[in-house]
Amino acid sequence: MNPHEKSRLNQREKEQASLRQDAGQNTQSAAVEFATPEEMLRYDAAQTEVPAGLVERLQESIQKEPPRPRNWWQRLFGNL
């Protein structure tokens, strides 16, 4: 290995060490702590999104439902 290649290799190793250190620091800063399991579950629930297509799917299912029976007073008096 010539001196130029050796220098480049050393430089690359330093860069990679620096990246590893940064990654470690980022991981540490992202750590979260919870006092109780329910606190953790609450946090987890807040991060959980309802699937986007579910509401449309539900609307389609409801449209296929038969008309619901009306109350006796509605049958008697209409929708007054």
Add this chain to the structure above:
Amino acid sequence: MSAANTETLVEPAIPESESEAPKLTRIPLEPAELAAIYEEHARPVFYLALRMLGDATQAEDATHDVFLKAYRKLGDFKGQSSIRTWLYRITINHCQNLLQSWHRRHIHGTDDEAIWERAAGPADSPLRALETKELGQRIQTTLDSLPEEYRLLLLLVADEKLSYEEIASLTNQSTDAVRGKLHRARRAFATGFNRTA
């Protein structure tokens, strides 16, 4: 479920019949009303189903079915319990029915409380995790390893909108029993969660 676990928190899953909703005068339900109910309760219902079933696709299907059942039955609902509690009851029964059929083919974790009593560590030590998707996986792994009654109890207590009385009603036992089991459930969860690290 083991023989040791005689004091069950959760009743055996039963078909969701009309008897689940209070037998009251039917009132009309407009689509806008259901939309408002969905807006407020879809996330907690989906989350409960997700953590009970451990599968996002199944949880999505379950949430769909829960709200469809609610649409069919909400005309009978007049507010003897909160909407949230009522939706949770439908969700719990629906998921338990699914789990019962799955458990015939797969056995998850252990329902033997005695094992968790022996293994449980301190409940007051903080739970540390990295803020990544890994957290959800670790939570699921931990919940799956707990007895069903502990799992459900923790999930319900995590919802701040539910009172201990409502949780007791949903789990068919006294509030004192809920408090006692919650303490053990917390310890079991902490022990299980730290094992997933």
